[in-house]
Amino acid sequence: MNISPAPIQRRNSAQSHVLRRSLTAEQPSIVGGEGAYLIDADGNRYLDACGGAAVSSLGHDNAAVRKAICAQVNTMAYAHTGLFTNPWAEELSDFLVARAPEGTGEGRVMYLGSGSEAMEAALKLARQYHVERGDTGRAHIIARAPSYHGNTLGALAVSGHAGRRAPFAPLLIDVEHIDATYGYRLRHADESEEDFGQRMAQQLEDRVQALGPETVCAFVAEPVVGASLGTQPAPAGYWRRIREICDTHGIVLIADEVMCGMGRTGSLFALEQEGVAADITTMAKGLGAGYQPIAAVMAAQRICDGILAGSGKLWNGHTYMSHAVATAGAMAVMREIEDRDLLANVRARGAELERALRERLGDHPHVGDIRGRGLFWTTEFVADRETKAPFAPERNIAGAVQQAAMAAGMICYPAQGCADGTAGDHALLAPCFTSTSEEIATIVETLAGALDSAIR
Ligand SMILES: Cc1ncc(COP(=O)(O)O)c(C=O)c1O
Incomplete structure (x- = not known):
């Protein structure tokens, strides 16, 4: 009996029988995970800087958790x-x-x-x-x-x-x-x-x-x-x-x-x-x-x-x-x-993440606020730093940042509505607890590049 799904590459939602979140968007099919990275069917690797929605705190290939789950299924x-x-x-x-x-x-x-x-x-x-x-x-x-x-x-x-x-x-x-x-x-x-x-x-x-x-x-x-x-x-x-x-x-x-x-x-x-x-x-x-x-x-x-x-x-x-x-x-x-005392790593890498975000983006003309705690950080984007005016929601700057980051091989979590329910763009970061200093540096650099290309 074949227990593996048929391999699919990128498939447009219009051709899919999965009732996806978007009924029209094209989405890569994820087939693997390695540490902080997700891997799609074309072999592209994405540094997961947000754990989906702050979910994947141990990365994508934790052996001990996989073993415990398999053992219980078998029991x-x-x-x-x-x-x-x-x-x-x-x-x-x-x-x-x-x-x-x-x-x-x-x-x-x-x-x-x-x-x-x-x-x-x-x-x-x-x-x-x-x-x-x-x-x-x-x-x-x-x-x-x-x-x-x-x-x-x-x-x-x-x-x-x-x-x-x-x-x-x-x-x-x-x-x-x-x-x-x-x-x-x-x-x-x-x-x-x-x-x-x-x-x-x-x-x-x-x-x-x-x-x-x-x-x-x-x-x-x-x-x-x-x-x-x-x-x-x-x-x-x-x-x-x-x-x-x-x-x-x-x-x-x-x-x-x-x-x-x-x-x-x-x-x-x-x-x-x-x-x-x-x-x-x-x-x-x-x-x-x-x-x-x-x-x-x-x-x-x-x-x-x-x-x-x-x-x-x-x-x-x-x-x-x-x-x-x-x-x-x-x-x-x-x-x-x-x-593994991973909370110590959350605190240490979290401090690095905060520092790097403030250094790299603290003076950016379109960054209004940087806030968070531990390995849970957000950059809020504004049209005007002086007045704190948000971008027009139709521009979907947060979505554009996500797309640009993804094109550069990284996933962040965009959201809109913080300012008044509909306007107000931000990108949330929630890297895995096993993150390295190098990964944190890459995340901040990629986010900064994605913001610039989104605004352009
Ligand atoms: C704070 C908070 N509460 C509740 C929920 C709902 O969780 P779920 O999507 O697993 O139903 C979420 C999901 O994002 C959340 O962030």
């Missing part, structure tokens, strides 16, 4: 979680809870297939927690904009991304949005970082008061905002104040670490660096590092206690929860990160 692939648990889901949960930010307590973790599913499950878990305790009036969810929490209807409703929401708006539940901490455009010239953080956090307090504190179910935010705003960390003190507000009013704090978690910012959990713990934390991309589709929802002890004192049951189940092959793969990813 036992699937058993339904209504009746059974499995050793990998148990071990992975022990691992994550033991390393969760202080204040999480004895938490528990559920596993799903995507970040969107994890966000849906997190929202339902927050609601379940209140209902179990008889606090049934809590239904409002407050999130931030810009933000992105996923494409399923609940996760999209929470997302503060005007462009992605627009066509589906009539299907979305009502969610309140406050501003994300977009320092480049929202911080006043004479304002300290701390004052900016307090002012932004006050938006949550004000919105809670306007809605009625007893009606608010959860506050949702990304500790370091991913693609919608471009690797935006929060100002010092912001998260502590957010935690205080949630505690004061009994609001569940949901940290969406789907993109920024699992080592991407230099610590396993992004919130660790803010000195607070969320009540519910979602993780996805770096958890499986692309070797298996897997996402997770971690409930802190307080949430589990609420459920244990009530029904003792999770009111949200999925067929593929705690999948044995996916959890085996994710456990191997976590072991690689820890045993």
Whole structure:
């Protein structure tokens, strides 16, 4: 029996039966991976500077993870979680809870297939927690904009991304949005970082008061905002104040670490660096590092206690929860990160990446801001540095940068909409945790060249 797919070269989407993201674009077919490189059917090599969407943190040919996945497929692939648990889901949960930010307590973790599913499950878990305790009036969810929490209807409703929401708006539940901490455009010239953080956090307090504190179910935010705003960390003190507000009013704090978690910012959990713990934390991309589709929802002890004192049951189940092959793969990813001390490399290469970006692009006439943390960095492009005016969205400068970078053999992650929902271009970088100094230098040089050719 032939188990290899027929080799295809570049195939135009119009000739394809795959319902691709673009129904018209021509796309190379990827057939291999080597370290930080992806290889297409024509033999072209692409330096993956963004891990797809901050997914491939271990590069594309990690032997230990491949071995763990194959071993589990050969042992036992699937058993339904209504009746059974499995050793990998148990071990992975022990691992994550033991390393969760202080204040999480004895938490528990559920596993799903995507970040969107994890966000849906997190929202339902927050609601379940209140209902179990008889606090049934809590239904409002407050999130931030810009933000992105996923494409399923609940996760999209929470997302503060005007462009992605627009066509589906009539299907979305009502969610309140406050501003994300977009320092480049929202911080006043004479304002300290701390004052900016307090002012932004006050938006949550004000919105809670306007809605009625007893009606608010959860506050949702990304500790370091991913693609919608471009690797935006929060100002010092912001998260502590957010935690205080949630505690004061009994609001569940949901940290969406789907993109920024699992080592991407230099610590396993992004919130660790803010000195607070969320009540519910979602993780996805770096958890499986692309070797298996897997996402997770971690409930802190307080949430589990609420459920244990009530029904003792999770009111949200999925067929593929705690999948044995996916959890085996994710456990191997976590072991690689820890045993090889890869977070030290994230911090060291991250510092090099920041330095090189600032040196090479800091004075560029069309670079407005460079922001990020760990190996998670963004360059925001502007038409005018003085006024911070974004490029006209129709020019799609971010897309043009991506195309130019790809032509030069590198992949970066473009996005639009950070400035006002539709305008505002940036390119996000999320190199693998095993990156070398040479690769970091190549990434910055290629990005600079791509920006110049995109603008030309
Ligand atoms: C912060 C964040 N949350 C949720 C999601 C949704 O994840 P998925 O695309 O796996 O459904 C994403 C995806 O980019 C994300 O960046």
